Amino acid sequence: xxxxxxxxxxxxxxxxxxxxxxxxxxxxxxxxxxxxxxxxxxxxxxxxxxxxxxxxxxxxxxxxxxxxxxxxxxxxxxxxxxxxxxxxxxxxxxxxxxxxxxxxxxxxxxxxxxxxxxxxxxxxxxxxxxxxxxxxxxxxxxxxxxxxxxxxxxxxxxxxxxxxxxxxxxxxxxxxxxxxxxxxxxxxxxxxxxxxxxxxxxx
Numbered sequence: 001x002x003x004x005x006x007x008x009x010x011x012x013x014x015x016x017x018x019x020x021x022x023x024x025x026x027x028x029x030x031x032x033x034x035x036x037x038x039x040x041x042x043x044x045x046x047x048x049x050x051x052x053x054x055x056x057x058x059x060x061x062x063x064x065x066x067x068x069x070x071x072x073x074x075x076x077x078x079x080x081x082x083x084x085x086x087x088x089x090x091x092x093x094x095x096x097x098x099x100x101x102x103x104x105x106x107x108x109x110x111x112x113x114x115x116x117x118x119x120x121x122x123x124x125x126x127x128x129x130x131x132x133x134x135x136x137x138x139x140x141x142x143x144x145x146x147x148x149x150x151x152x153x154x155x156x157x158x159x160x161x162x163x164x165x166x167x168x169x170x171x172x173x174x175x176x177x178x179x180x181x182x183x184x185x186x187x188x189x190x191x192x193x194x195x196x197x198x199x200x201x202x203x
Contacts, residue, residue, distance in 0.1 A: 001080070007144075009099075018047045026061045026062050027061065029060040032055060033065065033077070033080070035051065036048055036052060036080050036081075037049050039084060040083040040087060040195045041087060042087065044084065045093065048081060052077060052084075055077055056101060062163060074104070075109060075112070078100075078101050079109065079111050079112050079115065082098070082115035085097065086119040088119075088122075089123045090119060091120045091123035091128060092123075094116045095196040098112060110136060113133075113135065113136050115130050115151070117132050117133060117151045117155055120132065122155070122159075123192075125159075126155060126156065129190075139181040188200065
């Protein structure tokens with residue numbers, strides 16, 4: 001017992017100093033980002049927003065530039081928050097967040113616009129989804145066009161718009177992008193909302 005009392009202050013101090021080293025701080029930051037992603041996937045905007053604001057206020061231990069790659073980690077955080085808003089169908093919140101990115105000179109990526117497109121679709125705003133798709137084309141951010149087309153297909157599905165879904169499904173084929181299960185499920189979901197599964201099968 002006496003030995004424990006003698007050793008613990010030194011051992012405990014060692015643990016506290018280990019927890020404060022840059023590697024441990026970076027690992028803690030990454031764990032919080034993973035937690036943010038879980039909230040975003042669930043569409044838990046309230047919880048995600050609180051953690052997002054906490055993370056974006058303070059520069060991470062390794063800096064805002066991702067070590068080894070140089071990518072802006074602020075954009076990654078914003079895109080994850082956009083994912084939460086898209087999952088919840090909060091188009092207004094998504095649009096405001098993209099404008100906030102621009103005001104901070106953080107250039108939205110094709111993934112940023114893709115999430116905004118999905119949020120518009122889930123809010124039943126296919127007109128806005130199409131408008132942002134045009135913005136993508138103007139800005140030349142369609143390098144990963146397949147990703148954006150899938151977002152448009154998901155948006156059409158969320159809006160229960162079979163005609164729009166069929167259009168984007170056909171576009172995938174035109175670009176020689178093999179539709180996967182996600183694409184077929186989105187088209188079926190759009191048709192199911194209209195009680196028109198036969199037409200989805202015909203596609």
